[in-house]
Amino acid sequence: MDTQHDNALPPALAGIPAPVPPSGVVHLVIPHTSRFTVVGNHLAQHAELSLVAIGVGVHIQSLPAGTEVGIKALAARFPEGEVKIARALRELEAHGYLSRTRVRLTKGRVATRTVFCNQPGAVLRGGVVPVVGPAVRSTAPAPTLVREHVHVPVAVPEPVAKAVPVPEPTAVPEEPRPVPEPVPVQEAPHAPVRLPSRTAPTPPRRPLPHPQALTPELRQAASALLADLRRHAEELVLSEEAVEELVPGVAAWLERDATTDAIRRALTADLPKPLKHPARFLRHRLTALLPPPLPGVHDLAQPRRAPVTPFQTCDGCERAFRSHDPGHCRDCRAQYWEAA
Known part of the structure; x- marks a missing residue:
């Protein structure tokens, strides 16, 4: 008797006449009688505006005319900083909801x-005359939402005068005309919602490295190393076709002066458990872990430093100057030349 039933509705949802959806949001609609603002879905559900920009736009639309809506005024009202509010105002301005212009007032002031x-x-689109003023606010009680049925009156024929003894024609009632369906009001067009792809595009597979010259000695050493891998790791059992396919990759390592022990450690270390495709795994390691060629003796030599001009002491003013030969500085030489 004390078992809790999960299918029982809470008291807040018990009064909803419509069927409650199994998941998602459930709207509990209570008609407003005062202090409300009509906001279009083109703003509340905009696909390109951020959530901060939508909230700032709805807040500005609900304010009366003349209210300060600058960055500092909004930052003092909400916990968001001036940077976020400035970015939201620029988004609203880029999509046409907000317009900010600099006007010159009297006495040289600018606002x-x-x-x-x-x-x-x-x-x-045109055809709509904008009304400058505050947001529309209704103080009258909201009407009850009742589905109305449009009734078309049936035309009744007028009676014929009996001045002339003519037989009256039989009145045929007109058929009721079909009621035209209401035309839905189109909202402001906005960019379609682009959902991100669930999986990232697969990058192209890198080709297996090949040596500059696949000599018979390199081929023999590479095939022997690949066939010997199963002695060191029982998971790396390769077929003859897989060995022939992977021989150029091992030969490229041997051509770059990599030892057989180094290649074996690189291919057998930290194997995944379980290893389903040994040939694909070795192909990936031979491609991704390929070492660079060994540098030559001249590449490892230290670079030469540029020759530095030594300092000399001027024989006239005893100032230091750079020169390969002792003598006078530039100023003293100029004085001697003028005297000569």
């Missing part, structure tokens, strides 16, 4: 005039 448009798409 910023901010204009917020609740439907930028309708203004771009």
Whole structure:
């Protein structure tokens, strides 16, 4: 008797007449009677605006005309910093919801005039006259949501005058005309939602390294090393076809002066458990771990330093100057030349 049933609705959802969805959000709609603002889905569900920009746009639309909506005023009202609010205002300005212009006032003062448009798409299409003023607020009680049925009156024929003794025609009632369906109001167009791909594109597989010249000696040493791997790791059992395919990769390592012990350690260390495809695994290691060629003797020599001009002491003013030969500095030589 004390077992809790999970299918029982909470008290907040018990009064919803519509069927409750099994997952996702459930809307508990209570009609507003005062202090509400009409916000379009083109702003509340915009595909390119950030969540901060949507929140700032809804907040600005709910404010009366004349309210300060600058960066510092919004930063003092909300916990977000000035950087986030400035970025959100630039997003709204880029999508046509916000317009900020510099106007010159009397006595040489300059102020910023901010204009917020609740439907930028309708203004771009034309045919809509914007009304400058605060957001629409309703103080009257909200009407009850009742589905209305449109009734088309049936035309009744007028009676014919009986001045002339003519038989009255039989009145045929007109058929009711079909009720036209209401045309949905199109919202402002916005960019379609682009969902990110679930998997990243697979990069192309790097080719197996090949030596400059595959000599018979290199081929023999490479095939023997690959066939001997199963003695050191029982998981690396290769077929003859796999050995022939991997021989150029091992030969490229041997050509770069890599020892057989070094190649064996690189191919058999830290093997995954279980190893399903030994040939693919060895191909990957031979390609990804390929060492560079050994540098030559001249490559390891230290670079020569540029010759440095030594310091000399001037015989006239005893100042130091750079020169290969002792004598006078530039200023003293100029004085001697003028005297001569």
